[in-house]
Amino acid sequence: MTGSTSSFAKKRLAMVLAGGIAGLAVGLAGVYGIATLTRNAGGDPACRPAVELARKIAPFARGEVAAVNVAKSPLKVPDLAFTDANGKPLSLADFRGRTLLVNLWATWCVPCRKEMPTLDALERELGGKDFQVVAINIDTRDPDKAKAFLKDIGITKLTYYADPSAKTFQDLKAVGRAFGMPTTLLVDPHGCEIGSIAGPAEWASKDALKLIGTALGKG
Numbered sequence: 260m261t262g263s264t265s266s267f268a269k270k271r272l273a274m275v276l277a278g279g280i281a282g283l284a285v286g287l288a289g290v291y292g293i294a295t296l297t298r299n300a301g302g303d304p305a306c307r308p309a310v311e312l313a314r315k316i317a318p319f320a321r322g323e324v325a326a327v328n329v330a331k332s333p334l335k336v337p338d339l340a341f342t343d344a345n346g347k348p349l350s351l352a353d354f355r356g357r358t359l360l361v362n363l364w365a366t367w368c369v370p371c372r373k374e375m376p377t378l379d380a381l382e383r384e385l386g387g388k389d390f391q392v393v394a395i396n397i398d399t400r401d402p403d404k405a406k407a408f409l410k411d412i413g414i415t416k417l418t419y420y421a422d423p424s425a426k427t428f429q430d431l432k433a434v435g436r437a438f439g440m441p442t443t444l445l446v447d448p449h450g451c452e453i454g455s456i457a458g459p460a461e462w463a464s465k466d467a468l469k470l471i472g473t474a475l476g477k478g
Contacts, residue, residue: 306333306451313453316473320454322466327445327456334452336361336444337430341395341422344406349420351450354393358453358475359446360462362394363428366408368440370459375414380463381471382416390475392417392462397425445474 313329320327339361340350351361362378364371375394382392394417396405402421409419422428431437436444438457445453453474461467 303333303335303451305449306330306335306447309333309447309449309451309453312447312474316453316470319466319470319473323461323464324456324466324470326458326460327454327470329454330452334434334436336436336446336450336452337434338450339395339422339427339430341420341427344419344421351393351446354391355450356448357388358390358448358471359444360390360392360471361444361446362392363397363431363437363440363442364394365396365398365440366405367398371441372408372412374441374459374462375409375417376412377460377462377464377467379414379416381467384463384468385471385475386416390471393420395427396421397423397428399423399425445471447474 310330310333313331317329320329336351338350338352340348342348351359360378360381362374364375366372378392378394386392396402396419398405398421400423402423405421406419409417428437428440428442431442431444436442436452436455441459442455442457443460444455447453
């Protein structure tokens with residue numbers, strides 16, 4: 260009886276160990292599977308040229324734009340949806356063919372407010388058929404407040420765009436490109452990330468003009 264009990268116990272222990280090893284294997288597979296998905300997320304082969312361009316502009320991410328993180332892996336930027344001043348629906352896809360500096364801002368964000376004149380100056384300096392600053396206001400209440408603010412500080416070159424749902428911020432957050440305000444991305448003509456920055460920058464500075472000018476092939 261004792262031998263039978265001992266044999267049963269050994270078999271039970273073997274089954275428990277086997278189950279534990281199997282569970283560990285599944286767990287590791289899950290972890291590595293998630294890691295693989297994370298590494299491959301947004302890895303669009305069509306965006307590899309943008310990564311090459313990012314490497315070229317990396318030496319110019321200094322001074323006033325030292326906080327710009329140049330793209331190190333190919334990322335297709337989400338097709339952010341917003342409206343123009345008249346409420347017409349738009350998305351980043353409507354701007355294909357131009358390099359964009361996409362900026363999310365809000366009137367309650369003090370650094371954003373200070374940054375707006377520099378974005379306006381950048382648009383004045385480089386804006387045209389090859390480049391545009393797309394500054395998207397994400398105030399969720401009283402859209403007229405943002406328009407009034409821009410008028411009061413003399414913004415004349417930036418086109419007004421808005422996303423009162425603030426979904427644009429969530430879309431960028433989902434791909435790890437939005438952590439606070441302001442949030443800014445440099446996007447190539449095919450909708451691929453060249454670089455990004457969390458926080459404000461002096462976009463009218465010589466450093467910024469050199470960085471973006473290089474991205475446009477004017478450096």
